[in-house]
Amino acid sequence: MVSGRTRRLAAVVVLAALAAGGRVTPAQAEPPATGVTGDCLECHGEPLTAEAGGRPVDLMVDPDRYAASAHGDLGCSLCHRPPVHVSLEQARAAALDACDTCHENHDFGPAGTSRPGFFVHPDPPLGCAGCHGDIHAVRPRDDSSSVLNGANITGFCGPCHREQTDAYLYSYHGSARRLGSRHAPDCGDCHGHLPPVSLDPQVPTSREGEATCLACHRGGAAALANLQETGREHVTPLTTGAGLDGLARRAVWKLFLAVIFFNVTKDGAVIVFDLTRRLRRAGRRE
Amino acid sequence: MTRFDFHARVQHGLLAVSLAVLILTGFPVKFAAQPWARAVVRLFGSFEGLLAVHLAAAAVLAFTALYYLSAVSLALARRRLDFSIVPRLRDFGDFGRHLGYLIGLRPDAPRFGKFTWWEKFEFWAVVWGTAVMGASGLVLVFPELAGRFVPRWAVGALRVAHSNEAVLAFLAVVFGHTFAVHFSPHVFPGSTVWLNGRATLSQLHEDHAMMYEVLVSRNAAPPRPMKESRWVRSRPLIVTELAAYGLLIAAVYVAVVPHLLGA
Structure with a gap:
């Protein structure tokens, strides 16, 4: 069984290969008679690979996952307009244009039409599948299985933003979200799912500066000013290179581990020696 | 009593x-x-x-x-x-003498007063734990207020403290407290002090010999308790408890030691 993450990675590979500008050479190059789903899936519904830029590209679309996806009722030809079976470069440009047809207020990265104030994944530039995973299996964000839904988003941001994602999951926000809280923010609630997002890399939050935190922590402006000056977010006891933020957490963590070790050793010694002594005594009496 | x-x-x-x-x-x-x-x-x-x-x-x-x-x-x-819960130097000696007795290095058990060394330890652990959990909990639940005065790094450290003091308190109850008042064979299946306030004469004799002697001097108790809990001589109970606590202790070590020694 292929995991969702593998599929997302496969989708990224497809786009990367598409970006490389290779030519699709399907094993079965017979073009479909029409653009309707059933005909396309006769070939693409089965394992199908092509080669682009010297690398294999998976061209299979899982019929069941596609049918259950947000795009399942659109049909192939809405996005893949004829002529199909063109070069990968052409196919990619056509696909981005196709997304723009419906999702017109979303920026599509370096090849898209950047609009001021709209989300651009800065570096590396990612296409649609880079964020949304396999476009043929994409789910609406309010679907619990969507990669952009709640805590799932960490599995999505995590591969690149590992340290921040681990720290988020360690945090109260992350723990609460993972346990189903609807109030705790996920990655996108602070950093932006959709526009508007700050394009300032120093303030990578979805609203300008402090408005991100104060949207939930109302009345916390004075606290925020102090907190922003005296530490940073996304730090765990294992975070290195975070100065006092990491050191203080690590010191407290290690101190408590040492006390836990001491206490269990003290209690454990009393319990084991007490019981052993009683066992010997019980044996003598019998 | x-x-x-x-x-x-x-x-x-x-x-x-x-x-x-x-x-x-x-x-x-x-x-x-x-x-x-x-x-x-x-x-x-x-x-x-x-x-x-x-x-x-x-x-x-x-x-x-x-x-x-x-x-x-x-x-x-x-x-x-009553200041008898305050630790004294004697309590540290009691701890050593008690361990020596349990290991078999000393023939007689130390005689404890109103509170044993482990009872004092538990009491002050609860005082410490409540203070730490209360202070860190207030900071966590009122970040808009506490954040005005507490630095960000300290808020993070207090959350680590809240999280780990919880585990410490849990383990202190699971090991020290449950054994002292439930699973130690001389109180098994449990002391009733928390219900009716009274300890049995045999429990008093074993854990608070000096208090027991006060009763004897008042002719309120025999020189030795008349009856002893039947569990004191129950080998199945003792062996089961040894195995259970042994496994629990090993589990805690496996969970804690790698983190303690790790980077």
């Missing part, structure tokens, strides 16, 4: 219930990645429900602390405060 008066029994009951609820509703947050954490959340309907119960239990614990402090203040004002 009466060891817990009415107020102490009520305080113990409130502490026990609030601690149990705090652990039940707090551990899922610490261990949010574990499958059982979601199952516990479902018991409370939602995460918000779990959090509300956690805060309510914290309020009960805070009330208990104030209740206790009020009773202490009142006793102090009336010059009736």
Whole structure:
């Protein structure tokens, strides 16, 4: 069984290969008679690979996952307009244009039409599948299985933003979200799912500066000013290179581990020696 | 002999219930990645429900602390405060002598007074734990207020303290407290001091020999207790407990030691 993450990675590979500008050479190059789903899936519904830029590209679309996806009722030809079976470069440009047809207020990265104030994944530039995973299996964000839904988003941001994602999951926000809280923010609630997002890399939050935190922590402006000056977010006891933020957490963590070790050793010694002594005594009496 | 008066029994009951609820509703947050954490959340309907119960239990614990402090203040004002819970140098010696006796290096058990060394340790651990959990909990639940005065790095460190003190308190109860008042064969299946305030003569004789001798001097008790708990000589009970506690201790070591020694 292929995991969702593998599929997302496969989708990224497809786009990367598409970006490389290779030519699709399907094993079965017979073009479909029409653009309707059933005909396309006769070939693409089965394992199908092509080669682009010297690398294999998976061209299979899982019929069941596609049918259950947000795009399942659109049909192939809405996005893949004829002529199909063109070069990968052409196919990619056509696909981005196709997304723009419906999702017109979303920026599509370096090849898209950047609009001021709209989300651009800065570096590396990612296409649609880079964020949304396999476009043929994409789910609406309010679907619990969507990669952009709640805590799932960490599995999505995590591969690149590992340290921040681990720290988020360690945090109260992350723990609460993972346990189903609807109030705790996920990655996108602070950093932006959709526009508007700050394009300032120093303030990578979805609203300008402090408005991100104060949207939930109302009345916390004075606290925020102090907190922003005296530490940073996304730090765990294992975070290195975070100065006092990491050191203080690590010191407290290690101190408590040492006390836990001491206490269990003290209690454990009393319990084991007490019981052993009683066992010997019980044996003598019998 | 009466060891817990009415107020102490009520305080113990409130502490026990609030601690149990705090652990039940707090551990899922610490261990949010574990499958059982979601199952516990479902018991409370939602995460918000779990959090509300956690805060309510914290309020009960805070009330208990104030209740206790009020009773202490009142006793102090009336010059009736009993200071016997305060640790003395003798308690450290008692700890060594007790271990020596358990290991077999000393022939006789040390004779304890009103409070044994482990009872004093537990008492002050609860005082320390309540202070740490209360202070860190207040910072965590009122970030908009606390954040004005507490630096960000300290807020993070206090959250680590809240999370780990919880584990420390849980393990202190699981090991020290459950053994002392439930599973030690001479009190098994449990001391009734927390219910009726009274310890049996045999329990008093073993754990508080100096108090027992006071009763003997008043002709309120025989030189040695007439009957002993039948569990004291139960080999199946002792062997089962040795195995259970041994496994628990090993499990804690496996979980803690790599983190303690790691980078």
